[in-house]
Amino acid sequence: MNQWKIRRVQERCSSCEKPFEDGQRVTSSVELDDEDVPVRNDYCASCVPQDTDSVLYWETRWVAVTERKKKLDFHRLLRLFEVWLEKPPEGIEPLLYLIALLLIRKRFFRMLDLVSEGGDEYLRLRRPGPEQVPFLVPAPLLTKEQLPQLRVQLEELLDGALEEDEVEEAATS
Numbered sequence: 729m730n731q732w733k734i735r736r737v738q739e740r741c742s743s744c745e746k747p748f749e750d751g752q753r754v755t756s757s758v759e760l761d762d763e764d765v766p767v768r769n770d771y772c773a774s775c776v777p778q779d780t781d782s783v784l785y786w787e788t789r790w791v792a793v794t795e796r797k798k799k800l801d802f803h804r805l806l807r808l809f810e811v812w813l814e815k816p817p818e819g820i821e822p823l824l825y826l827i828a829l830l831l832i833r834k835r836f837f838r839m840l841d842l843v844s845e846g847g848d849e850y851l852r853l854r855r856p857g858p859e860q861v862p863f864l865v866p867a868p869l870l871t872k873e874q875l876p877q878l879r880v881q882l883e884e885l886l887d888g889a890l891e892e893d894e895v896e897e898a899a900t901s
């Protein structure tokens with residue numbers, strides 16, 4: 729994952745490169761690039777691709793960058809998790825695991841236990857509610873040193889900020 733492409737909140741269309749104007753509708757998407765690395769792109773209305781490998785879309789109105797960062801949208805995070813769980817891009821396990829931990833903290837999932845399969849560890853989770861079927865999420869070892877990088881990747885991809893200690897607390901509780 730060291731070839732991860734970091735992109736700041738963009739001020740122009742990823743395709744035609746026209747600068748966005750205040751209030752303009754922007755479609756953002758998380759897509760896999762030619763090397764299957766997830767990237768976020770922001771498109772003006774004329775450039776929204778009709779047929780891509782995008783795993784997740786959302787629409788916003790563009791506003792001039794302010795001091796305050798937008799909060800990360802956890803429902804957007806949940807959608808990304810579900811898509812990646814189904815069809816994980818290569819090397820995504822640490823990020824997927826961290827997303828799972830964040831979603832557990834927000835009570836989107838309950839953690840049942842940790843299971844070992846073929847030498848790998850997995851979290852067994854289920855949604856709240858007695859009828860829900862448990863499922864497995866890869867649980868690779870996350871080091872403290874990995875966390876800041878994973879956090880940046882997540883914030884860049886979903887264009888939203890996590891709280892100060894949210895990542896550290898999710899990964900250590």
Ligand SMILES: [Zn+2]
Nearest residue numbers: 741744772775
């Ligand atoms: Zn455009």
